Amino acid sequence: MTVETTSIDTLVVGAGQAGVAMSEHLSKLGVPHLVLERDRIAERWRTCRWDSLVANGPAWHDRFPNLEFADFDPNGFAAKEQVAQYFVEYAKKFDAPIRTGVEVKKVVRNAGRPGFSVDTSEGTIEANRVVVATGPFQRPVIPPIAPTSAHLTQIHSADYRNPQQLPEGGVLVVGAGSSGVQIADELQRAGRRVYLSVGAHDRPPRGYRGRDFCWWLGVLGEWDAEVMKPGREHVTIAVSGARGGHTVDFRRLAHQGITLVGLTKAFDDTVVTFEADLADNIRRGDENYLSLLDAADAYAQRNGLDLPEEPQARIIPADPECMTHPLLELDLAKAGVTSIVWATGYAVDFTWLQVDAFDEKGKPKHQRGVAKEPGIYFLGLPWLSRRGSAFIWGVWHDAKHVADHIVTQRKYLAYYDEPQRHVEEKRVEGGESAPDESRVHKLSEMGIN
Secondary structure, eight states: OOOOOOEEEEEEEOOSHHHHHHHHHHHHTTOOEEEEESSSTTHHHHHSSOTTOBOSSOTTTSSOTTOOOTTOOTTSOOBHHHHHHHHHHHHHHTTOOEEESOOEEEEEEOSSSSSEEEEETTEEEEEEEEEEOOOSOSEEOOOTTOOOOTTSEEEETTTOOOGGGSOSSEEEEEOOSHHHHHHHHHHHHTTOOEEEEOOSEEOOOSEETTEEHHHHHHHTTGGGOOSOOTTOTTOEEOOBOGGGOBOOOHHHHHHHTOEEEOOEEEEETTEEEEOSOHHHHHHHHHHHHHHHHHHHHHHHHHTTOOOOOOGGGGOOOOOOHHHHSOOSEEETTTTTEEEEEEOOOEEOOOTTEESSOBOTTSOBOEETTEESSTTEEEOSOTTSSSGGGGSHHHHHHHHHHHHHHHHHHHHHHHHHHHHHHHHHHHHHHTTOOOOOTTTSOOGGGOOOO
8 A cells, every 4th residue: 555645744664453442542542644664564473483373371361442353252372373362353443544555664853843753654644753663573583502403394383384284203391481371381281392491480279269360460460570580580480371271280291292492502513502590490480370379368358358269279289300319411313303383472663663762782772662762662571660661551552651641742842833833924914925934833733744
């Protein structure tokens, strides 16, 4: 679709959950805006996830406030296509001004005049403000230790779809966050020999005393934590909504048939070495698990909640042999391992955003999404304002704060603009020539031209 718009008050880049949330709030506040999406609405949910993926939170929690999942159990876990369609339907509710198939290639600040020039695949747009709603899953990361052996098939979890996609043989899954755990479980249930490399992680209970962990984190105030605890920057969370939802337990995965190994250290052709940290990583995960049970019990007692006790939740299975006698080295060829799935996360890519909004490491500098560069905003990043920012409902609330900030700035500009307009009108009344629009920036009125 050709972009006919040449100027807009606010341009939103990306039409995933962050972009749709931003558009709703801007629409309610009467801010002229446009959302550009290079693919389809919520494309990452459609094509950058494996076939069997479901949401990690229940439908009553992982949604926006003003629309429930249609004909769906609120306690169930929506499939990826259902989540994507949810955002399509949500955008229709308020006729979101979204244009798909348009890629933003470069954003630069204008010199000597307000706003930014935005180069797109369909032309240039002038915008007073730009909201970066491209999310955190932009560039799949495979660590540099990856082997170069031509005998191994290697893919990132972003490209994994199903067990049939991989050649016959065993699989090493590197990374034990939610993606790595679910993929390893699926591969083992499909009959594959699976080795799962486990690093530092948190593993909350899927549910406890009749309430999902999302509920417990809410009432305990954990979602509102504003700062990540020191030393937890590289700790992933292992949780799953697969098969109706269940608590991730690495010991049970091992008893099921998955071989657990420590953090992947290095490769020498097809020989891989692992750190001797498997037992420590799993026990620290247990501590995180049990600490949430303790906090939940204390909350229930303190508030007199009539919730069924669940003592069996504290039963920890026996350590499997792969924990008591951990593998520190594995010859993948001899073990029949033909594939590696790297569930090692993503990096952001803001090379197209050529403004002064980043630190020396390329990390966005912002306060609750309001960037160091005036007129630039970020939305959809983890810990944007709090722990819940990475979740669907969290991004909706972050978007409200950003939208309110934009409205405040528009009011300041309108206040500046009005006296200037009166001055020019008096000049015309006094016989002077008509005002030069280049001298009077009607920023508060700029909409879609």
